[in-house]
Amino acid sequence: MEIVGWILIIVLFAIGMAGAIFPILPGALAIYFAFFIYGFFISFEPFGWVFWTLQTLIVAVLFLADYAVNAWGVKRYGGSRASVIGSTVGVIVGPFVIPGIGLLLGPFIGAVIGELFAGSNTGQSLRVGFGSVVGLFSSIVVKIILQLVMIVLFIIWII
Template structure:
């Protein structure tokens, strides 16, 4: 194998890690794919790298927007109040950092899913509503489930978009990485 081919294989592996990172919270995803596209541009004197850089850049921006908005969208669809949305954000941070020392292996990942749920439920329970307690609990759990489902849907969309960017990367750079002209 030539050095160029070895570097290309490293870029492919980094792209694969980027696809996985798009669906696993805390791991960098689309930014790795964009970085490999730019790396391919430097490596191959920008031959055919323009398409993959543009696609990866657009996917990165879309994934960033999806990541920021998916939980909020889920909360709104479930009828969560502002308190529930703020609670989910607080729960996200507390879940991540709170479970980090308690469960060092997998704790932050568990916290990223349960933290927003618990935070939204607590936020909704604290929201001053003039309804019976049983109804408040029902509304609170519905808001928490909506936030989690919105976040999971966002992760799925990010994964699909990242997979698309990775496929474009491979299709547009394969002949360069394998030394085929």
């Protein structure tokens, strides 16, 4: 059973890391769930309240940072609330509507449309769309770093 547990843990870690790039995957929650798999299949003994507190805080920061960093990118380039909403919708819908490049085009198009609805000119809307892509890449970097921290803490705790 221990081997099955490790296979599941590795798969969940892989899904979690892929989720840093593809927003349709559960990301941090997959990594968090892997800790429970370890506990059920191997042992909960290495994990105390400090481990669970740190990991839960990281997951909370990841959820907040995901939205905040993307919004920062849009706002940094002069975007309105409408373009933040459009960019967020684009991140979620883009990969489904435009497979392959929808992850990049979705937030860009969403932000541009949102900014046009807010009354900005085309040049400003395109600038904000670029900002949404900057925010997306910044968000991905933050998620990768924090999710790697989660995995490293797990390894440190079980050694």
